[in-house]
Amino acid sequence: MEKELLYKKIYDDLLEAIEKGIYPPGSKLPSEKELMEQYNVSRITSKKALEMLADRNIIVRMPGKGSFVLEENEQDRENLPAVPQTVEPVRKGKMLGVILDFFSGFFGCELIAGIEHECWSKNYHMILKCTYGNVEAESRAIDELMELGVDGIILMCVQGENYSTRIVKLALDKFPVILVDRALKGLPIPCIGTDNYRAAQDLVNILLEEGHEKICFVSQAPLETSSVEERFNGYRDTMLEHKILTNEDLWMIDLDSLVENIEETREKEKKVMEALENYVENHPQVTAFFTVDLQTGVLVYRVLQKKNLRKEIVFFDGVEEGYEFHTYCTHVMQGQYLMGAMAVKNLCRLIKGGKVELRKYVPYSIIRKDPQM
DSSP states (O other): OOGGGHHHHHHHHHHHHHHTTSSOTTOBOOOHHHHHHHHTOOHHHHHHHHHHHHHTTSEEEETTTEEEEOOGGGOOOTTOOSSOOOOOOOOTTOEEEEEESOOBTTTBHHHHHHHHHHHHHTTOEEEEEEOTTOHHHHHHHHHHHHHHTOSEEEEOOOSSSOOOHHHHHHHHTTOOEEEESOOOTTSOOOEEEOOHHHHHHHHHHHHHHTTOOOEEEEOSSOTTSHHHHHHHHHHHHHHHHTTOOOOGGGEEOOGGGGSTTOOOHHHHHHHHHHHHHHHHHHOTTOOEEEESSHHHHHHHHHHHHHTTOOOEEEESSOOSSSOGGGTTSEEEEEOHHHHHHHHHHHHHHHHTTOOOOSEEEOOEEEEOOOTTO
């Protein structure tokens, strides 16, 4: 086989395997190195084959993590070149706005990385703004981005049941908007996130398999936040499916309401820790805690350590390293990078006048605790 056709052979083989379901949506393809060894080609050749699949929106490439197959309705193979094209100059005003409630080591960094990389590949400037849980700041951010002339907006909305009127207006005006992580009830704005209900069921089933029945549900955010509500419903319904009663005595919901008028971060954390300590003292029968995010899980862990108690903790939004109790706790790893990349892909489709699904889920992983811990 001629050298210049080797990349096409790899491309065709991978495409056929994807179409036959050997690599279903969400699955990981062989790496550049693995393809290089399998086909006895250079790294450049295997990389080119994967880039061709990415250019046709058949896969998404995640630096440092691998290449993953997209859902069929995310793929757009028509009228696309067979090989990567030269990057075109960025036109003035070709911008996407990104508004996040927050980002930190707990959640958001990988999401931003996915958004930024996909913006780069599609020749868009990315303008990022954070609202830090403030609805008024969210409205200002929308106004500022609109004044700058962005073509569309990716939004992780402020938690709670009250929507910004500016978001409602964007929906009524049919301005291109994609939500990430959190959906908004009653508004026809597409959202890309995790199947929180199913992931919560997975976590609770693991706890039940380990013999836990008194499981406390803990959330700093209000239950009206869509992601929190979905996780709570998954927790509650799974308990009921196993004929295990759960009630408000086993829930700690909307801890932020205890500190809503406190500005100092350390003082807020102190108040939440006090509430958790009181709960642990008054509920010795509780043997496990289901926390909706890593930040809350850290606080519960610190309380248990302080009281020299050994109880199970499960949570969402894990990071890969840097926290001692990660090997001690089972947790959900959301596909943040893929979530960000797909948000840009879908937003670009809306900008071009296309249609996208109102709710789209990206794969997640359950990271089991170290059995020796």
